[in-house]
Amino acid sequence: xxxxxxxxxxxxxxxxxxxxxxxxxxxxxxxxxxxxxxxxxxxxxxxxxxxxxxxxxxxxxxxxxxxxxxxxxxxxxxxxxxxxxxxxxxxxxxxxxxxxxxxxxxxxxxxxxxxxxxxxxxxxxxxxxxxxxxxxxxxxxxxxxxxxxxxxxxxxxxxxxxxxxxxxxxxxxxxxxxxxxxxxxxxxxxxxxxxxxxxxxxxxxxxxxxxxxxxxxxxxxxxxxxxxxxxxxxxxxxxxxxxxxxxxxxxxxxxxxxxxxxxxxxxxxxxxxxxxxxxxxxxxxxxxxxxxxxxxxxxx
Amino acid sequence: xxxxxxxxxxxxxxxxxxxxxxxxxxxxxxxxxxxxxxxxxxxxxxxxxxxxxxxxxxxxxxxxxxxxxxxxxxxxxxxxxxxxxxxxxxxxxxxxxxxxxxxxxxxxxxxxxxxxxxxxxxxxxxxxxxxxxxxxxxxxxxxxxxxxxxxxxxxxxxxxxxxxxxxxxxxxxxxxxxxxxxxxxxxxxxxxxxxxxxxxxxxxxxxxxxxxxxxxxxxxxxxxxxxxxxxxxxxxxxxxxxxxxxxxxxxxxxxxxxxxxxxxxxxxxxxxxxxxxxxxxxxxxxxxxxxxxxxxxxxxxxxxxxxxxxxxxxxx
Numbered sequence: 001x002x003x004x005x006x007x008x009x010x011x012x013x014x015x016x017x018x019x020x021x022x023x024x025x026x027x028x029x030x031x032x033x034x035x036x037x038x039x040x041x042x043x044x045x046x047x048x049x050x051x052x053x054x055x056x057x058x059x060x061x062x063x064x065x066x067x068x069x070x071x072x073x074x075x076x077x078x079x080x081x082x083x084x085x086x087x088x089x090x091x092x093x094x095x096x097x098x099x100x101x102x103x104x105x106x107x108x109x110x111x112x113x114x115x116x117x118x119x120x121x122x123x124x125x126x127x128x129x130x131x132x133x134x135x136x137x138x139x140x141x142x143x144x145x146x147x148x149x150x151x152x153x154x155x156x157x158x159x160x161x162x163x164x165x166x167x168x169x170x171x172x173x174x175x176x177x178x179x180x181x182x183x184x185x186x187x188x189x190x191x192x193x194x195x196x197x198x199x200x201x202x203x204x205x206x207x208x209x210x211x212x213x214x215x216x217x218x219x220x221x222x223x224x225x226x227x228x229x230x231x232x233x234x235x236x237x238x239x240x241x242x243x244x245x246x247x248x249x250x251x252x253x254x255x256x257x258x259x260x261x262x263x264x265x266x267x268x269x270x271x272x273x274x275x276x277x278x279x280x281x282x283x284x285x286x287x288x289x290x291x292x293x294x295x296x297x298x299x300x
Numbered sequence: 301x302x303x304x305x306x307x308x309x310x311x312x313x314x315x316x317x318x319x320x321x322x323x324x325x326x327x328x329x330x331x332x333x334x335x336x337x338x339x340x341x342x343x344x345x346x347x348x349x350x351x352x353x354x355x356x357x358x359x360x361x362x363x364x365x366x367x368x369x370x371x372x373x374x375x376x377x378x379x380x381x382x383x384x385x386x387x388x389x390x391x392x393x394x395x396x397x398x399x400x401x402x403x404x405x406x407x408x409x410x411x412x413x414x415x416x417x418x419x420x421x422x423x424x425x426x427x428x429x430x431x432x433x434x435x436x437x438x439x440x441x442x443x444x445x446x447x448x449x450x451x452x453x454x455x456x457x458x459x460x461x462x463x464x465x466x467x468x469x470x471x472x473x474x475x476x477x478x479x480x481x482x483x484x485x486x487x488x489x490x491x492x493x494x495x496x497x498x499x500x501x502x503x504x505x506x507x508x509x510x511x512x513x514x515x516x517x518x519x520x521x522x523x524x525x526x527x528x529x530x531x532x533x534x535x536x537x538x539x540x541x542x543x544x545x546x547x548x549x550x551x552x553x554x555x556x557x558x559x560x561x562x563x564x565x566x567x568x569x570x571x572x573x574x575x576x577x578x579x580x581x582x583x584x585x586x587x588x589x590x591x592x593x594x595x596x597x598x599x600x601x602x603x604x605x606x607x608x609x610x611x612x613x614x615x616x
Contacts, residue, residue, distance in 0.1 A: 134314050134318070135318070137314075137318070138319060142589070143589045144548035145548040150323065150579075154326045155329075156331070230446050230447075234552045237552065238551065238567055239571070240570065260456060261460055267453075267456075275444055275445060276444075278443075279443075282440055
């Protein structure tokens with residue numbers, strides 16, 4: 001039975017203008033919980049800092065000034081200066097770009113790889129499924145970052161290798177998720193219908209299944225950004241990721257470790273930056289997944 | 301049950317072969333020349349002639365597969381090669397450091413379970429209340445805390461400022477493990493709270509709960525006898541995964557606290573380009589992890605005879 005409101009929504013959706021869309025967007029935004037709004041704004045703010053950060057900082061993050069070496073936080077250097085006299089505030093702000101965008105890449109790349117592998121495994125079934133899932137088993141047999149440590153250990157420390165290490169660990173999660181999602185849809189009526197109408201495998205996967213699965217994948221990806229950010233930061237902290245002169249939070253902490261008894265602010269500010277950024281992304285991801293949970297009943 | 305055990309063990313074979321193959325391939329692809337490294341470590345000036353001879357002796361001229369076979373045969377006998385940074389066999393170095401990492405991981409795992417499980421249950425039972433809000437806040441706080449930063453803060457507060465606990469851990473004294481265990485367990489507590497919360501909430505939504513309530517069974521009994529028992533059974537498998545997280549986290553924790561365990565050793569090995577040691581570390585840790593997960597799965601299976609194996613794919 002179709003209720004009156006559904007019918008109205010249906011007829012109006014046939015002729016949506018941009019104004020209607022804007023209105024729905026606005027109404028949706030009004031109806032969202034306060035945590036979602038705050039975390040959304042915070043995420044946008046962090047991304048904005050990541051983009052414009054290097055242009056607005058008061059000092060060059062790489063300029064050394066030995067007169068200001070290990071200066072405590074003051075009116076000029078808000079967060080103080082490190083052992084080489086570099087302005088910690090500028091370095092923390094500039095570090096946003098690399099942390100945020102590297103983490104986004106470190107989620108996006110394995111997400112795409114995993115989605116393809118998982119979809120192919122579930123859709124093809126049989127020995128292909130068996131082989132792909134056994135490969136996933138092998139990668140999963142290494143506890144989390146141990147495989148990453150091995151990869152970086154062999155290929156040498158560096159940004160690209162740290163990224164590669166995270167991708168090698170993360171793709172399995174998405175492959176497993178995608179496989180289970182595709183399996184669930186495999187015998188849904190609308191897929192059977194598409195198959196009967198002669199749609200090709202590629203068409204079924206891309207045009208009929210994918211639109212249903214994108215929200216789930218995106219939510220899972222968003223939930224993982226914080227975790228990936230922490231992993232990448234710990235790689236830098238261990239000296240395996242981004243290398244020393246680069247303004248990056250993990251390596252700043254590693255640099256500041258030598259002086260932290262006398263200059264604790266060297267570890268307070270970069271650490272806070274990591275913590276707050278990860279927190280914001282975690283809360284945002286959680287809000288998104290809550291929304292998805294609630295929408296599920298209607299969309300499928 | 302016997303058939304299940306047998307099948308699990310058979311399934312394990314390709315995984316174990318895969319682990320060794322991946323580890324070996326990584327080392328095979330490494331840009332450095334092991335022969336040159338060995339000569340350097342021995343303090344011999346490497347001439348081309350000597351280099352060729354050493355390569356021949358070490359079997360480096362053999363094809364990939366025969367090198368893999370010879371490596372795996374000696375590895376199965378406990379010979380993982382020789383560590384240059386520690387000047388002793390890899391197996392000895394790892395055996396010496398294993399207990400520290402093992403104690404650290406197990407102690408942290410116990411702390412995680414003891415703290416997270418009650419909190420997760422409490423959060424699920426008091427949905428919407430202030431208790432659940434506080435637990436939820438703590439969950440995110442813990443999830444977002446970088447282990448290494450927490451470690452540094454703990455050292456600063458409890459060792460340097462208050463002077464209550466030692467800053468640099470000595471693996472022979474239990475007191476030295478307090479801060480590392482707190483740092484290592486902290487971030488995983490949030491993950492487990494979330495997991496337990498979801499499991500218990502799902503269980504509470506099941507129709508049989510309504511049935512039990514309609515039969516007048518007291519709330520306390522429903523929760524402890526039915527909900528918690530049913531919800532936490534699948535969580536047994538999480539313990540195996542959590543141990544993996546502890547083993548991974550031990551790398552940063554040991555570095556922060558200068559704890560002489562496997563994690564500390566692995567970073568030393570990487571910076572010293574001691575590939576045999578890195579390889580041995582990776583293979584042994586993965587092997588240990590796989591075995592623990594097998595044990596956990598078998599225990600789970602023994603506890604839950606209803607367990608069915610997941611759906612198979614394929615278009616028919």
